[in-house]
Amino acid sequence: MLSNTQILTILGLSVVQVMGIIDPSLAKTPQMGWNSWNKYQCNVNETVIINTANAMVSSGLKDLGYHYINIDDCWSLHQRDNTTQRIAPDPTKFPNGISGVASKVHALGLKFGIYSDAGTNTCAGYPGSYGYEAIDAQAFSDWGVDYLKYDNCNNLGLAGNATISSKRYKRMGDALKNVSRPIFFSLCSWGTDDVWDWGRSIGGQSWRMSGDISDNWSSVVSITGQAVPIANISAPGGWNDMDMLEVGVHDQMTITEYTSHFSIWAAMKSPLILGNDITNMTNDIKNIITNNEVIAISQDSLGASVQQRSMKGNTQLFAGPLSKNGYVSLFLNEGNSTTNMTGTWSEIFNNPKANTHKSIAVRDLWAHKDLGRFQGSISVSVESHGVRMLKFSQQA
Numbered sequence: 001m002l003s004n005t006q007i008l009t010i011l012g013l014s015v016v017q018v019m020g021i022i023d024p025s026l027a028k029t030p031q032m033g034w035n036s037w038n039k040y041q042c043n044v045n046e047t048v049i050i051n052t053a054n055a056m057v058s059s060g061l062k063d064l065g066y067h068y069i070n071i072d073d074c075w076s077l078h079q080r081d082n083t084t085q086r087i088a089p090d091p092t093k094f095p096n097g098i099s100g101v102a103s104k105v106h107a108l109g110l111k112f113g114i115y116s117d118a119g120t121n122t123c124a125g126y127p128g129s130y131g132y133e134a135i136d137a138q139a140f141s142d143w144g145v146d147y148l149k150y151d152n153c154n155n156l157g158l159a160g161n162a163t164i165s166s167k168r169y170k171r172m173g174d175a176l177k178n179v180s181r182p183i184f185f186s187l188c189s190w191g192t193d194d195v196w197d198w199g200r201s202i203g204g205q206s207w208r209m210s211g212d213i214s215d216n217w218s219s220v221v222s223i224t225g226q227a228v229p230i231a232n233i234s235a236p237g238g239w240n241d242m243d244m245l246e247v248g249v250h251d252q253m254t255i256t257e258y259t260s261h262f263s264i265w266a267a268m269k270s271p272l273i274l275g276n277d278i279t280n281m282t283n284d285i286k287n288i289i290t291n292n293e294v295i296a297i298s299q300d301s302l303g304a305s306v307q308q309r310s311m312k313g314n315t316q317l318f319a320g321p322l323s324k325n326g327y328v329s330l331f332l333n334e335g336n337s338t339t340n341m342t343g344t345w346s347e348i349f350n351n352p353k354a355n356t357h358k359s360i361a362v363r364d365l366w367a368h369k370d371l372g373r374f375q376g377s378i379s380v381s382v383e384s385h386g387v388r389m390l391k392f393s394q395q396a
Contacts, residue, residue, distance in 0.1 A: 026184045027205035029299040030239045031271045033068025033113070035149070038215075038249045038275025042074035042124055045093040046101050053105045055279040059286070062110060064295055066274065068147050068184075069105050070113030071098075073124040080127050086139045087116070087127050102144035113147030113184070114140060118168050119154035128154060129172060137175035140183060147184040148176070152192065165193040166202050173203025186241065186271075196230050200238035206271055213243035215252040217385055220261045221334055227268055228308045234269040236303040241271050248276035248285035255284045259366065260332065260387045262288050266298035267318060267330045267389065269305040293365040294389060297328050306330055309347045315339060315382070319348045327392035328365075333382040341388075342379040345396040354396040361393040 034052060036044045053069045056062050075098070077088040089098045096104075102112040116136060117128035129136040129150075140148060150172055152159070158168045169187055176183050187207040189195045199207035209230060210223045223242050234240045242265055247258045265272060274289060281289075306320035306328060314335030321327055329348050331341045345354040356376035363370050366389055371378075380388040 026182055027238060028236050029301070029303060030234075030269050031068060031147075031184060031186075031206065031273070032064075032066045032295075032298075033070055033111070033147075033272075034066065034274040034278060035070040035072055035113075035244050037072035038244055038246060039277050041072075044071055044074055046096060049101055050104055051279050052277075053108050053110055056110060057108050059278060059281070060290065061274075061278065062108075064290055064292060065299055066272070068111045068113050068273070070115070070147055070149060070273070071101075072115045072149065073122050073151070074126060075114065076126045078126060080132075084139075085132065085135050087129075087132075087136060097143070098145070099143040106144060111146035112144060113149065113186075114143075114145050115149045115151065116172075117151040117153055118172060118189070119152065120156060121154040123151055123153035130156070130168070133171045133175040134178070137172065137179050137183070141179035141181040145181070145183055147186065148172075149186045149188055152189045159192060162193045162195075162198055165189060165195065166198040169195075169199075169204070170202035177203060188241075191226065196233045196240060204238060206239040206241040208243060209240045210243065213246055215246040215250045217253055217257045220246075220253075220257065220264070224264050224268075224332075227270070231268055231305040231307050234303070234305045236301075239269055239271060240305070242268065243270075244273045244275040245289070246275060247288055248281060254385065255288070256383060256386045258285070259288055260385060262291075263294060263330060263366075263387045263389050264318075264332070266294050267306040267320070267328060269298065269303060272298055291366065293363075293368065293391070297322070297365070297389075297391070300326075307350070309343070309350060315341050317341065317343050317347060319343070319350070321395070322391070325394050327395050329390050329392070331380055331382050331388040331390070333384060333386055336384050338381060338383045340379055341382050342377055344377040348378075348392070349396050351396070356396070358394075358396045360396060363391045363393075365389040365391055 081088045105112040119128040119130050121128045159165050185204050187199050187204040190211050191209040195207045210226045300322045302323040304320050306318040309317045309319050316332045319329040359373045359375050361373050
């Protein structure tokens with residue numbers, strides 16, 4: 001009997017090509033990595049990328065699951081190559097070309113990502129991929145690209161409803177399926193036209209569900225609120241993208257706020273894409289982004305986002321299941337003073353018939369401390385703009 005691989009070979013298809021169509025393995029859990037935009041914007045070059053990649057390894061971030069090193073906008077010349085019609089890398093910024101950078105990143109055991117746009121030009125005015133999807137997808141594959149962030153600027157007005165936007169993004173989704181290299185497809189359409197309803201079907205593995213994040217608390221709160229109604233859509237193979245992390249980017253939030261930001265993104269199964277200078281981090285920032293217990297919630301194999309269980313004044317309670325019958329809850333205080341919060345078993349486990357007499361072991365994931373066993377409910381003190389992130393050993 002012929003193997004699956006032999007059958008595909010006879011049909012003239014590679015295993016990778018078929019995987020690109022039907023296999024969600026690129027996104028079994030939310031992607032983790034780093035992107036150049038938040039810190040460097042257009043001041044990106046080969047030195048920045050390689051220094052960051054080296055720091056990803058030396059800092060231990062790679063071992064925690066941060067695998068992607070992604071270049072954002074401004075990496076190319078303003079005109080395509082006249083002969084090949086490919087986007088031309090800026091030789092001043094990238095003297096070894098994109099393939100040269102990708103090779104160095106791969107040599108460190110990391111993956112490499114790039115940026116383009118589902119329009120005529122990128123947001124910064126460089127060539128977009130609309131009308132050149134097959135050419136660009138092939139170039140990215142040839143260069144060793146593992147990840148494509150695909151923006152939404154200069155889209156010729158081809159937006160306004162799900163049918164129009166999905167058709168435009170599907171052009172690149174189809175092109176990526178036809179190259180030999182598996183490339184993670186990250187849709188950056190700013191949450192327009194209900195992208196969470198069609199992103200997966202056109203080949204996307206994640207989709208931005210809001211406008212751009214900023215390095216301030218109100219931005220974190222706003223995006224969290226927008227994510228609540230669609231939290232259940234995130235699942236293995238496709239994720240709601242709450243935007244890149246601002247932890248430590250411009251130091252415009254407190255350590256408490258950055259901790260909350262990271263916790264919410266992890267618990268809601270948003271991609272964890274760092275945006276700070278990881279070559280020069282304070283211990284406080286490093287402690288946030290290297291919390292292996294919180295990262296384990298993000299990368300839990302069940303892939304279930306927490307859901308909002310209650311909203312009382314300036315507080316919110318989130319909770320959701322984990323693999324192996326575990327559970328996680330997030331107590332969030334958006335208010336300006338410390339407050340006590342209580343979660344009952346009925347609220348946390350979303351079950352009015354929860355066994356209130358059941359004794360459950362609880363662990364604080366930021367204190368790295370077992371809190372003991374509790375029956376029926378648990379109460380915690382949560383500081384202003386802070387969170388308490390608790391893991392339950394079982395469900396009630």
